[in-house]
Amino acid sequence: MSDSSPLPPVRLHPEAELARDALSTPLLSRAARLARWAGPETRVDAGGGLVDEQLPAAAEVLGLIGDDAAAFASEAWRVALDTGLVRVTDEDEGTVAAGDDLALLTSGSPHDVLTVWLEALETVLADASVPDLEGLEGALDEDGEIDLSRLEWDPEGEAEFLDGVLGNLYLLTVSEDGPGDSPVPLPALAASMIVPSDMGEPTNDVLEQVSDAMMRLDDQFRLLEPVGLVEFQPVDEALMADADTAAEELAPPDDTDVARYGMVRLTPLGLYGLRSRLLEAGFAAPAVGDLADKGADVLLDGTATFPQRAAQAETELWMARREPLAAARELLAAARGADGGAPLRRLRCQQALSLVGAEAEPALREVLDDAELGGLARVWLTEHGAADVPAPSEAMIFWLTIDTIAAQLAAEGNSEELRALVQGLAAQHGGFFAAAWRVDHPATADVLEAMGRLHPDKRIAKEARKAAFKARSQQGG
Numbered sequence: 001m002s003d004s005s006p007l008p009p010v011r012l013h014p015e016a017e018l019a020r021d022a023l024s025t026p027l028l029s030r031a032a033r034l035a036r037w038a039g040p041e042t043r044v045d046a047g048g049g050l051v052d053e054q055l056p057a058a059a060e061v062l063g064l065i066g067d068d069a070a071a072f073a074s075e076a077w078r079v080a081l082d083t084g085l086v087r088v089t090d091e092d093e094g095t096v097a098a099g100d101d102l103a104l105l106t107s108g109s110p111h112d113v114l115t116v117w118l119e120a121l122e123t124v125l126a127d128a129s130v131p132d133l134e135g136l137e138g139a140l141d142e143d144g145e146i147d148l149s150r151l152e153w154d155p156e157g158e159a160e161f162l163d164g165v166l167g168n169l170y171l172l173t174v175s176e177d178g179p180g181d182s183p184v185p186l187p188a189l190a191a192s193m194i195v196p197s198d199m200g201e202p203t204n205d206v207l208e209q210v211s212d213a214m215m216r217l218d219d220q221f222r223l224l225e226p227v228g229l230v231e232f233q234p235v236d237e238a239l240m241a242d243a244d245t246a247a248e249e250l251a252p253p254d255d256t257d258v259a260r261y262g263m264v265r266l267t268p269l270g271l272y273g274l275r276s277r278l279l280e281a282g283f284a285a286p287a288v289g290d291l292a293d294k295g296a297d298v299l300l301d302g303t304a305t306f307p308q309r310a311a312q313a314e315t316e317l318w319m320a321r322r323e324p325l326a327a328a329r330e331l332l333a334a335a336r337g338a339d340g341g342a343p344l345r346r347l348r349c350q351q352a353l354s355l356v357g358a359e360a361e362p363a364l365r366e367v368l369d370d371a372e373l374g375g376l377a378r379v380w381l382t383e384h385g386a387a388d389v390p391a392p393s394e395a396m397i398f399w400l401t402i403d404t405i406a407a408q409l410a411a412e413g414n415s416e417e418l419r420a421l422v423q424g425l426a427a428q429h430g431g432f433f434a435a436a437w438r439v440d441h442p443a444t445a446d447v448l449e450a451m452g453r454l455h456p457d458k459r460i461a462k463e464a465r466k467a468a469f470k471a472r473s474q475q476g477g
Helices: 015-024 026-037 052-061 069-082 100-107 110-128 155-174 186-194 204-224 268-280 296-305 308-320 324-335 342-353 358-365 374-383 394-412 416-428 432-436 444-454 458-474
Strands: 086-090 095-098 230-233 263-266
Touching (some): 015 110, 015 268, 026 052, 026 069, 026 100, 069 110, 100 110, 110 268, 155 186, 155 268, 186 204, 204 230, 263 268, 296 308, 296 324, 296 342, 308 342, 324 342, 342 394, 358 374, 374 394, 394 416, 394 444, 416 444, 432 444, 432 458, 444 458
16 A cells, blocks of 8 residues: 555544444453552562463453463453553562553543553554464574574564555455455455465465465454454364465465455454554545535545545535535535646535535526536536526537546546446537537546547547547647
């Protein structure tokens, strides 16, 4: 992902709902319980972690049993320490007390709760980037200590890999043509980081890298699920039972058994968390509703790059806060202009005006004589059954046609819908290109060139290109 290109807008749940989700996550709720349990008798080591003697009692408080109980208790304590739910009061004595942020979980605002949860998320993400250190005898130095240099572990590289995976998962989730709320197969997510976009059939080496990445992600998502970032279905244990499983057996599977290879889905809380991290990293990561309190100029420019459904949702929120007639006047004023973004602003304006009823009619009648808005106004008035709508001049019809195609090019590029529109225009108006090149619109030459590029009939495409040349000559370009 590029931090210069805005991501599709995400639809976030209300903060109050997300805060409740955060408080109910296993990891944060355990951390809060340990913070309330800690007292004068609780002892920690030099790093602030619970001493071994305290772990059984901590696990009991959390209701944890089994071989992993102590490890889970230790992890919850570390989260409590990192998030400020507990604090070390005396490093020499190793004593602790409740931290200032503990009260935020019960008396703070939803935003306060989410701030604490985001800190917990950072702790878990840091842990997820650390390799499993068990059974690594070869990494021990002469004193029996783990020598990280022998692990061939690149901390920054591991963190960047996980950030990239989560970024791709976020993009897949918020994209209108992505899976949305449906889970993403782990092989597809691993392949998105490994397989080059221009590669045809992956090589065995690439497949092996994908398999390795799948296994790493399986471990990492198991760690990330308790903090509420994802819902995760791990890789089927039977697939990993044989340590000598060939890479091709772990390669991206067909649809019939894809679930056995792991499935992951971002939770609503996870979407909130990843968006917060993306914003912190400098990405443009909009959310639906960001523009609801802004002016019409900001709305039209801001939704210019939005997918259609997101633009519609954003516009509905904006309109809901305003009186229809005043909103229509503000939108029409913002839609004017001869700059490159103006056609798409007018298209978004037209889409926004479709949300208002007859009470907005005076605003549309006020711009009937406007060179840029008169055609748009006539379309709206006619669609709403208004009386006495003046017929547009031929010049206005051609101008509106060029403006509409310029907007579609900006919004969708060379889409199939635009290709069909171009073919329809050429078929209905035999002399279209002979007249269109004279249209006094800044985008006339560009639109005619696009029509020449899009039309499948070579003769008509040539006519369009000739018209584009005339238009550019007329404009002095």
